[in-house]
Amino acid sequence: xxxxxxxxxxxxxxxxxxxxxxxxxxxxxxxxxxxxxxxxxxxxxxxxxxxxxxxxxxxxxxxxxxxxxxxxxxxxxxxxxxxxxxxxxxxxxxxxxxxxxxxxxxxxxxxxxxxxxxxxxxxxxxxxxxxxxxxxxxxxxxxxxxxxxxxxxxxxxxxxxxxxxxxxxxxxxxxxxxxxxxxxxxxxxxxxxxxxxxxxxxxxxxxxxxxxxxxxxxxxxxxxxxxxxxxxxxxxxxxxxxxxxxxxxxxxxxxxxxxxxxxxxxxxxxxxxxxxxxxxxxxxxxxxxxxxxxxxxxxxxxxxxxxxxxxxxxxxx
Amino acid sequence: xxxxxxxxxxxxxxxxxxxxxxxxxxxxxxxxxxxxxxxxxxxxxxxxxxxxxxxxxxxxxxxxxxxxxxxxxxxxxxxxxxxxxxxxxxxxxxxxxxxxxxxxxxxxxxxxxxxxxxxxxxxxxxxxxxxxxxxxxxxxxxxxxxxxxxxxxxxxxxxxxxxxxxxxxxxxxxxxxxxxxxxxxxxxxxxxxxxxxxxxxxxxxxxxxxxxxxxxxxxxxxxxxxxxxxxxxxxxxxxxxxxxxxxxxxxxxxxxxxxxxxxxxxxxxxxxxxxxxxxxxxxxxxxxxxxxxxxxxxxxxxxxxxxxxxxxxxxxx
Numbered sequence: 001x002x003x004x005x006x007x008x009x010x011x012x013x014x015x016x017x018x019x020x021x022x023x024x025x026x027x028x029x030x031x032x033x034x035x036x037x038x039x040x041x042x043x044x045x046x047x048x049x050x051x052x053x054x055x056x057x058x059x060x061x062x063x064x065x066x067x068x069x070x071x072x073x074x075x076x077x078x079x080x081x082x083x084x085x086x087x088x089x090x091x092x093x094x095x096x097x098x099x100x101x102x103x104x105x106x107x108x109x110x111x112x113x114x115x116x117x118x119x120x121x122x123x124x125x126x127x128x129x130x131x132x133x134x135x136x137x138x139x140x141x142x143x144x145x146x147x148x149x150x151x152x153x154x155x156x157x158x159x160x161x162x163x164x165x166x167x168x169x170x171x172x173x174x175x176x177x178x179x180x181x182x183x184x185x186x187x188x189x190x191x192x193x194x195x196x197x198x199x200x201x202x203x204x205x206x207x208x209x210x211x212x213x214x215x216x217x218x219x220x221x222x223x224x225x226x227x228x229x230x231x232x233x234x235x236x237x238x239x240x241x242x243x244x245x246x247x248x249x250x251x252x253x254x255x256x257x258x259x260x261x262x263x264x265x266x267x268x269x270x271x272x273x274x275x276x277x278x279x280x281x282x283x284x285x286x287x288x289x290x291x292x293x294x295x296x297x298x299x300x301x302x303x304x305x306x307x308x309x310x311x312x313x314x315x316x317x
Numbered sequence: 318x319x320x321x322x323x324x325x326x327x328x329x330x331x332x333x334x335x336x337x338x339x340x341x342x343x344x345x346x347x348x349x350x351x352x353x354x355x356x357x358x359x360x361x362x363x364x365x366x367x368x369x370x371x372x373x374x375x376x377x378x379x380x381x382x383x384x385x386x387x388x389x390x391x392x393x394x395x396x397x398x399x400x401x402x403x404x405x406x407x408x409x410x411x412x413x414x415x416x417x418x419x420x421x422x423x424x425x426x427x428x429x430x431x432x433x434x435x436x437x438x439x440x441x442x443x444x445x446x447x448x449x450x451x452x453x454x455x456x457x458x459x460x461x462x463x464x465x466x467x468x469x470x471x472x473x474x475x476x477x478x479x480x481x482x483x484x485x486x487x488x489x490x491x492x493x494x495x496x497x498x499x500x501x502x503x504x505x506x507x508x509x510x511x512x513x514x515x516x517x518x519x520x521x522x523x524x525x526x527x528x529x530x531x532x533x534x535x536x537x538x539x540x541x542x543x544x545x546x547x548x549x550x551x552x553x554x555x556x557x558x559x560x561x562x563x564x565x566x567x568x569x570x571x572x573x574x575x576x577x578x579x580x581x582x583x584x585x586x587x588x589x590x591x592x593x594x595x596x597x598x599x600x601x602x603x604x605x606x607x608x609x610x611x612x613x614x615x616x617x618x619x620x621x622x623x624x625x626x627x628x629x630x631x632x633x634x
């Protein structure tokens with residue numbers, strides 16, 4: 001296949017790009033490098049089966065040549081309001097890439113008769129009132145809340161993707177991606193894992209927001225990418241509805257901090273800062289559908305995943 | 318003021334246009350006439366203070382001259398899947414006008430330093446689980462459900478409007494419009510009031526979907542338009558959050574049918590057809606905020622409103 005991958009210079013996108021190339025596909029990446037990093041793709045420079053185009057998919061798209069699959073992964077994705085790479089600092093670009101970018105990429109897929117995969121998110125569930133979240137849960141999102149620039153953009157992207165499937169017969173898939181971690185995360189995007197690892201490597205206190213009792217479910221990026229390609233390759237009439245991809249194993253943010261201190265031998269105490277407003281207390285995927293439809297589940301244990309990620313952050317220093 | 322009004326050939330848009338002209342403003346209407354009707358504006362032809370441009374606001378917008386206010390009312394709005402003018406038959410145009418149309422009109426407002434008013438909808442509450450709905454209720458919408466092409470487009474439009482207010486300082490307002498009725502509704506858009514009136518005038522049985530126990534709150538269009546201009550003219554820091562506009566007086570669909578039969582002297586029996594899937598059982602505005610902020614509430618009783626609407630439908634025959 002020749003695959004068009006938007007956001008391919010990002011954390012998840014670049015791993016997905018590597019996997020698609022390893023599976024024998026040709027890949028065209030489009031990325032405007034607003035949150036993505038070209039170094040994530042540097043090892044691919046010069047390959048015949050890889051093309052990088054620096055472009056904003058919220059503008060029009062022109063792709064030279066034929067395309068068999070379009071994967072729309074471009075978007076700011078960190079909720080941290082203090083990071084310059086979080087969507088609270090990039091509200092209009094986030095809204096645009098979710099709506100205009102989705103419209104443009106669906107247009108390419110339709111024109112080319114290509115398969116389409118939308119990177120959606122657990123954020124469409126908002127601050128959920130049901131645990132764990134299955135795909136039938138409609139979510140709890142405030143359309144004018146501070147996180148709505150991301151949440152509503154992705155909800156809109158899902159609605160438009162389903163409309164192209166239902167009314168144009170486009171062969172679409174929607175992955176609802178839960179918290180993911182691994183090498184190539186930005187150390188400065190303000191998420192828990194890179195924050196903690198960066199602080200631990202510097203021997204500084206790990207900053208926990210709120211009590212640390214809020215829980216998260218962390219999926220290692222290789223596991224996630226395996227789920228994504230399984231969804232992309234899957235056939236049948238039941239592949240078009242959204243599929244949760246994430247790790248159902250829940251842990252508190254405080255337990256994660258303690259684990260990372262043990263792993264790195266960091267002896268600095270944990271620092272508690274005021275909680276982020278609108279930070280969900282709990283989010284945990286129900287992955288029954290992914291197991292049944294794709295035979296997929298995470299296989300990398302936290303120790304292994306954290307060690308690989310730690311190695312990456314060490315290499316950056 | 319010189320006002321740019323998208324969707325000005327539609328049911329609500331054309332009444333709003335009349336009111337703005339009566340208030341001494343100049344009005345530029347943009348409408349692609351997909352669901353709007355040029356006859357709603359025919360009485361304005363030749364006026365110096367009125368300009369009509371047939372154009373799709375989901376494409377770019379060019380507006381000749383200066384604009385002081387932008388009012389975005391363009392969208393299919395009937396949920397009826399059997400009507401060619403309902404959004405289920407116009408899914409992609411509905412998604413586009415809610416996202417691309419909102420983006421373009423916000424861009425005009427920003428470039429011109431104009432005030433902006435978004436026509437949002439009670440549909441952003443979805444199938445609500447709280448009654449009545451106040452503006453703080455975040456709603457219950459399935460992002461991939463059959464109504465999501467409208468609901469998610471409007472939720473996205475609200476998110477983008479608030480982002481332009483918060484990050485570009487644009488002077489924005491959001492009206493969440495509940496069920497409205499009156500002259501210039503399409504007789505063929507599949508909503509309860511025009512359906513019943515058209516059937517009653519033909520002496521046919523009125524078709525009720527389901528048991529008729531589902532409730533609705535119907536606001537007469539003159540009342541609604543009064544609320545809209547009050548919101549447009551209002552000043553202060555608290556005008557930017559969404560404002561419900563509708564009639565809190567609830568009635569069952571069956572009671573409405575019986576009322577219309579009495580009013581028209583129609584003696585045909587009421588016919589019960591299977592319920593529409595995803596039809597909300599109940600929707601009722603809490604208009605406390607509109608009362609407090611705008612001193613607004615509906616004043617037209619149902620008898621008066623129905624008689625005026627009946628007169629309009631009679632004139633069409």
